Amino acid sequence: MATATAAVGLAATPAAAAPAPAAPAARQTAQPGQACTAADLGKRQPVIKSTEVAPVITHFKGWYVTEGTTGSQTISTSTQTTISVSVGLNGNVQGSFAVETLGTVGATLGLNVQVNYTSTSSVSNSITWNFSQPGYYGLYKGTKKVTGTYGSLNCNRVQQGDGSYALKWVQGPDGGSYTTYTTLEEGAVRCEDKVPANSIMAKAQSLLDCGSTTATAQRAAGPVPSAKAAAARHTVGSAAKSAKSTPATAPTTRAALACGTDAYKIAVPGQPLSWGAPLLASDGVRLRPSTIFSAHLDNWRLCNVTEHDGVLEASLWNWGNGGCATIAAQNAANEGAALTTAPCAEDDLQRFYLYRDVPGSGKIGLQNKYTGYMIGHDRYADGEFLRQYSSGRPDGTGTYDLVKV
Known part of the structure; x- marks a missing residue:
């Protein structure tokens, strides 16, 4: 739990939460078209197909600070969005391939992302902040949600221009989607603060209904009922599932198969x-x-x-x-x-x-x-x-x- 001071006319500096777990040392990453050996035929490595990064507010509370109520206060926020780390059909993170996938995502984007299963719903919702001036504040915790799709590189024979064959890493037919997030930040922001566009702080500021009568009205110290904040509350879900559904139980009768004569x-x-x-x-x-x-x-x-x-x-x-x-x-x-x-x-x-x-x-x-x-x-x-x-x-x-x- 961090304690900081909100300066008048300036955006509050976010207090970083505990850093995300560092990705384990990655094995040598293959590239499409690179040579492989017969020992690699039973292996695969992740390849990232797409990435999207967007700021998300996970916890929020609008708060009035009046004359005589400045100083350090501990405020309980409400959950806005729950993000859970997941890779593919697992709904969480299992196995070395999932961890390597998220590690590759972090390396690709230059971000410190979560590489083990975790959820923002497990984060404490209280924020301690030192208010130096009266005003209308948004107390928040937030992160950058990272989503996208991945595939795998597999070792297989490839016919070359001269008709000969060689073993090379090729993109396999399998793939899926992933969700993770960066280190959590917490802070306080006001309507009049100048904040970077598309930042976590700007996302929090958008929940304040800046310019409305709610933001400018004289209020007693305490929580602010914010229609926009209430409307923004939603849950992504405890685990992102793959688009693939669970296969049905196999029938007891044998399906017609066209089998080769060779055993x-x-x-x-x-x-x-x-x-x-x-x-x-x-x-x-x-x-x-x-x-x-x-x-x-x-x-x-x-x-x-x-x-x-x-x-x-x-x-x-x-x-x-x-x-x-x-x-x-x-x-x-x-x-x-x-x-x-x-x-x-x-x-x-x-x-x-x-x-x-x-x-x-x-x-x-x-x-x-x-x-x-x-x-x-x-x-x-x-x-x-x-x-x-x-x-x-x-x-x-x-x-x-x-x-x-």
Whole structure:
């Protein structure tokens, strides 16, 4: 809680609240068209598509100070706007990709923005201010709301002018929106103060009904009923949601799939373990050794395949249990959610982007279409779950071999 003095004829200097958490040290940021390696096939990095910055008043109170009531006063303000930090469909901030996205936003704009989930509704609404002169004041807390859209950079094969292929970072098909805000300021402002245009202070001044009889009337010391301030009260919401809706529960009947005749193992490069589908619906896809007893649970077909800008999109149908690889709807926003199988349906949770190495290599990276997360595993071990990770695995364990059987 800050204490300051409001000078006559001058805008009050905002008292900064506690600084926003600093973004963690970012990994080396890729640029579109830069070279990548096969170890990057299972990774992604954020790219900022658009940004918008606008001053917002989060707490406000109109206040009269009369002769004999100057000095330090503590005033309780009313909440005007609630801003919550969010990235994509999570409704908050989960996983390394979300944090990196907000860190990239801050670096792009040169602003210190919040990079962890937080909300202005948790901020104390009281302001202590030292009034040196009588007058009509607006006490406020405010911030700059930062919104926009993002996408991701993924490593994929790119055909060059001479017909050869190379691995490069390309903009992936996934994306979403984000909301964050800068460090909170608090202050006091009067109608006659000269303030910078499009500033937080100017936004607060606009709530004072300057020029109206309300602003000039002789009043007793205390709160001011302001029609404009009341009309400005609104709530953005505790979490900004992605435009995507929660997918419906998959039907029990299998959707018609156009599957290729070739079957594949999705294997760890140079190792005997590969993806094995579960026999029990409650289990997940795990790393398993391929044996004569695998019963085709380690065999997958690519179905309903499409290609856009060199990126394949497909459903992964398992020969052994007849299900399609998916992330369960209730776990869609969770970092580390296990990959499983379910009855095949027209559902983006069952669709995957395949990022491929140059021709002659079967190495791939896989990304869930709905969540945008990359598929990988925590450690190389028999029975280890395949999981989704927002940025992929940093050690390259999200790169697999697509081996025809």
